[in-house]
Amino acid sequence: MAKQVSGGLREWVIPFAFAFCAGWVIWHGPAYILDFFPHENPSMTAQITELHERKDVSPNMSGLFGGIMDIFDWAALLALPVIGYFGMRSVVYAQMEYPNPPRIDLFALFIGRVAMILIISMTLIMLYEVFLRYVIEAPTLWANELTLWIAGYVFLLSGFYAMQQRCHIRIFIIYDLLPKFGRRICDTISVVLLCLFAFFLVFGSYNQVFGIKFHRWEMFGTAFDPPIPATIQPMILIVVCLVALQSVVNLIADWNKEPVEHDEGDLIDEEELEAIKKSVGAD
Amino acid sequence: MDVGVISIVLVFSLLFLLAIGMPLGLASAVLAALVMIMKFEPTLLTDPMSFGTGILTSNPGTGPLYLLTQKIFDLMTEYVLISVPLFIFMAALLERSGIAKQMYDSLDFWLSRVRGGVAIVTSIMAVLMAAMSGIIGGEVVLLGLIALPQMLRLGYNQNLAIGTICASGSLGTMIPPSIVLIIYGLITETSIKALFTGAFIPGFMLASFIIIYIVVRTQLDPSQAPLPEPKPDDPQGGEKWLMFAGFVSVVAGASSVILVARVGLLTVLGRNDPSVDKFEPPFLGMVGDLPLLLGIIAASAAVIFLVAGRERTTVGWQRGKGLVPPLAVIGIVLGSIYGGVTGITEAAGMGALAVFCIALFRGEASVDLLWVSMMRTLRSTGTIIWVTIGAAALAGAYTLAGGPTYIAQLIIGAEMPTMLVILTMMLILLFMGAFMDWVGIVLLIIPVFLPIVQRLPIEEIGFIGQLSPHHVAIWFGVLFCMNMQVSFLSPPFGPAAFYLKSVAPPHISLTDIFRGFLPFIGVQLLALSVLLLWPSIVTLLL
Numbered sequence: 076m077a078k079q080v081s082g083g084l085r086e087w088v089i090p091f092a093f094a095f096c097a098g099w100v101i102w103h104g105p106a107y108i109l110d111f112f113p114h115e116n117p118s119m120t121a122q123i124t125e126l127h128e129r130k131d132v133s134p135n136m137s138g139l140f141g142g143i144m145d146i147f148d149w150a151a152l153l154a155l156p157v158i159g160y161f162g163m164r165s166v167v168y169a170q171m172e173y174p175n176p177p178r179i180d181l182f183a184l185f186i187g188r189v190a191m192i193l194i195i196s197m198t199l200i201m202l203y204e205v206f207l208r209y210v211i212e213a214p215t216l217w218a219n220e221l222t223l224w225i226a227g228y229v230f231l232l233s234g235f236y237a238m239q240q241r242c243h244i245r246i247f248i249i250y251d252l253l254p255k256f257g258r259r260i261c262d263t264i265s266v267v268l269l270c271l272f273a274f275f276l277v278f279g280s281y282n283q284v285f286g287i288k289f290h291r292w293e294m295f296g297t298a299f300d301p302p303i304p305a306t307i308q309p310m311i312l313i314v315v316c317l318v319a320l321q322s323v324v325n326l327i328a329d330w331n332k333e334p335v336e337h338d339e340g341d342l343i344d345e346e347e348l349e350a351i352k353k354s355v356g357a358d
Numbered sequence: 359m360d361v362g363v364i365s366i367v368l369v370f371s372l373l374f375l376l377a378i379g380m381p382l383g384l385a386s387a388v389l390a391a392l393v394m395i396m397k398f399e400p401t402l403l404t405d406p407m408s409f410g411t412g413i414l415t416s417n418p419g420t421g422p423l424y425l426l427t428q429k430i431f432d433l434m435t436e437y438v439l440i441s442v443p444l445f446i447f448m449a450a451l452l453e454r455s456g457i458a459k460q461m462y463d464s465l466d467f468w469l470s471r472v473r474g475g476v477a478i479v480t481s482i483m484a485v486l487m488a489a490m491s492g493i494i495g496g497e498v499v500l501l502g503l504i505a506l507p508q509m510l511r512l513g514y515n516q517n518l519a520i521g522t523i524c525a526s527g528s529l530g531t532m533i534p535p536s537i538v539l540i541i542y543g544l545i546t547e548t549s550i551k552a553l554f555t556g557a558f559i560p561g562f563m564l565a566s567f568i569i570i571y572i573v574v575r576t577q578l579d580p581s582q583a584p585l586p587e588p589k590p591d592d593p594q595g596g597e598k599w600l601m602f603a604g605f606v607s608v609v610a611g612a613s614s615v616i617l618v619a620r621v622g623l624l625t626v627l628g629r630n631d632p633s634v635d636k637f638e639p640p641f642l643g644m645v646g647d648l649p650l651l652l653g654i655i656a657a658s659a660a661v662i663f664l665v666a667g668r669e670r671t672t673v674g675w676q677r678g679k680g681l682v683p684p685l686a687v688i689g690i691v692l693g694s695i696y697g698g699v700t701g702i703t704e705a706a707g708m709g710a711l712a713v714f715c716i717a718l719f720r721g722e723a724s725v726d727l728l729w730v731s732m733m734r735t736l737r738s739t740g741t742i743i744w745v746t747i748g749a750a751a752l753a754g755a756y757t758l759a760g761g762p763t764y765i766a767q768l769i770i771g772a773e774m775p776t777m778l779v780i781l782t783m784m785l786i787l788l789f790m791g792a793f794m795d796w797v798g799i800v801l802l803i804i805p806v807f808l809p810i811v812q813r814l815p816i817e818e819i820g821f822i823g824q825l826s827p828h829h830v831a832i833w834f835g836v837l838f839c840m841n842m843q844v845s846f847l848s849p850p851f852g853p854a855a856f857y858l859k860s861v862a863p864p865h866i867s868l869t870d871i872f873r874g875f876l877p878f879i880g881v882q883l884l885a886l887s888v889l890l891l892w893p894s895i896v897t898l899l900l
Contacts, residue, residue: 081729171730191732226443234743265381280423354459
């Protein structure tokens with residue numbers, strides 16, 4: 076079998092399918108809230124039900140199992156882990172990516188692929204809006220806010236991916252002078268502090284974020300009215316926790332790695348260099 | 359806890375965390391939580407068992423710590439921030455297409471018989487690339503691959519060649535659009551468009567200083583830049599000028615034709631009708647602009663047919679057409695921002711689309727190109743945005759603790775002369791720039807420095823001209839950007855040196871590279887002092 080190259084058809088299609096299902100689930104959030112986390116207060120229930128009916132993309136479908144969620148909602152929710160599983164299996168490392176990660180890192184890599192699909196989707200939506208607004212003069216109500224919404228996910232998920240890739244900006248001046256033992260201590264301190272931060276952030280805001288913004292499905296308050304506060308705020312807490320977990324995974328994975336010199340020469344990687352050389356026709 | 363103690367603890371903890379190699383953004387986030395603890399529940403530090411009794415911890419799930427989530431959320435919903443990944447995307451596409459090489463060949467043809475021509479071409483090319491996107495790195499690498507072998511082959515002085523490439527290559531963040539100014543504008547709530555406008559003159563000033571330096575140096579000592587052997591088919595002196603005139607006329611005439619078509623379109627759609635409410639006349643889009651445009655077309659036609667002649671024009675076009683794609687991209691990006699068409703975010707998206715279309719047209723576009731560019735965008739976005747996230751949280755927490763006011767009082771209370779305060783800041787920025795990435799500096803230091811500058815007596819800033827109070831933030835942003843120019847070159851960690859090292863021939867060591875930088879750092883400091891002495895140069899176009 077020929078060596079697989081990153082960026083094959085499967086790596087486009089599966090993350091896209093994942094993003095699509097996740098998008099469906101997020102958009103129909105009120106239905107899931109009503110079924111899984113019902114409000115005790117009847118007026119809140121009525122409010123969320125009204126929201127659900129206003130935003131439902133597949134109206135007039137009867138809910139399954141005596142709930143609100145229709146067959147598509149269930150299918151999208153159940154498809155997510157399945158697509159995620161196949162997505163993780165389909166990941167092919169690119170040359171520029173961190174070599175030989177442990178298997179658990181496939182999750183971060185797959186999420187990275189999803190974020191890449193989101194980047195291109197966001198760009199296309201924005202260009203579509205530019206076309207409509209300035210050429211046909213028929214701007215949409217939704218494109219700008221959808222771009223903003225997707226960008227929020229891109230920003231957050233890119234940090235998770237960057238953590239797995241160890242490409243967050245660090246200063247190595249003193250770190251590189253330390254022996255292996257010293258480096259292990261430094262890394263451990265960093266990871267412990269990061270986990271503490273994640274703990275404090277979640278501890279200090281879970282009720283506000285999950286109890287109020289998410290549970291009451293707070294919207295953006297505009298014409299298109301995307302649930303940006305209701306979805307991005309929980310995402311912040313989730314991604315910060317994922318980053319903290321990933322840092323623990325990194326610590327374990329790198330524990331016995333031979334120290335590498337960070338002479339800042341790795342500002343630019345080989346693959347990038349090859350590509351640029353090819354583009355200017357140098358040998 | 360007292361804000362003074364908090365500040366001192368903050369500075370030392372930051373230094374400690376950076377020293378042990380903790381990622382900058384995450385370190386800032388951790389410190390944000392630390393500041394909140396020191397401010398609201400310091401007993402938690404001395405007695406962790408008291409968890410759950412203070413203001414911060416007695417109310418699980420809510421309370422002051424929620425401010426951090428709120429700060430991060432506010433940043434996530436900044437529309438302008440989207441331009442960061444888009445500009446990175448555009449730069450990633452750009453450096454993989456052959457646009458740069460073709461641009462170099464075109465420029466080189468016109469300037470091949472000029473003393474120091476290749477060095478000048480390098481600078482001009484860097485300016486053009488800087489006006490397309492706002493990222494450095496790829497730019498230095500591209501110039502290093504294209505121009506360095508050329509200059510070394512011709513026998514140029516090695517230091518001159520190295521310095522020219524890196525100093526010009528760093529211009530990417532000085533000439534609009536610039537990612538440094540975008541982040542600066544975001545965190546200081548300054549108009550990014552005004553920052554771009556303000557940076558135009560200083561950016562071109564620095565570029566022209568570099569070019570003047572090259573010309574003077576090579577004129578004084580011609581042996582540093584030998585002329586290439588004339589090629590037999592090379593047109594002679596006057597001939598080349600006529601060809602150039604022909605080429606310029608073609609470009610000017612063609613763009614005027616496009617603009618006339620645009621006027622026609624706008625008129626048909628009724629969009630340049632001044633009777634509408636809140637009418638903003640589109641730039642060069644009114645019927646009244648037609649005589650000017652038609653005049654340009656007529657003049658170009660006259661030059662093409664009467665002065666240069668059709669044959670010379672054809673040759674000139676063949677030689678110069680490599681300049682057209684970059685000029686078109688610049689026109690689209692800057693034209694979108696300044697022509698009142700779209701915002702900065704949309705302009706970045708349009709730029710990315712334009713570069714992709716050009717690559718498509720040149721037969722270089724592929725699914726693979728898109729995939730690799732997307733991956734590169736994701737990586738760079740992750741690193742830049744997460745420093746921004748951490749710093750936004752830290753700045754929020756520190757402001758809540760009263761930090762910036764405290765420091766401003768401290769400086770004002772010291773009764774130092776205004777210019778001395780600013781000079782001290784410049785030294786701190788230059789020093790930090792030698793060790794730290796610009797993202798870190800803009801996010802950690804500027805929120806502290808800018809409030810101080812805004813409280814200094816404005817009439818004492820600079821010696822020539824008077825800065826108006828609402829332009830201070832813009833001036834300081836441009837000044838900061840100029841500082842960062844120096845930081846790209848300054849040893850021991852100037853990134854430009856490492857980018858160049860990765861493509862330079864093996865016999866050129868890092869020390870050689872930094873040695874080549876010295877005079878160019880001098881040029882940059884000269885431009886910096888112009889900004890300090892004459893602050894209102896920034897507001898000339900505003």
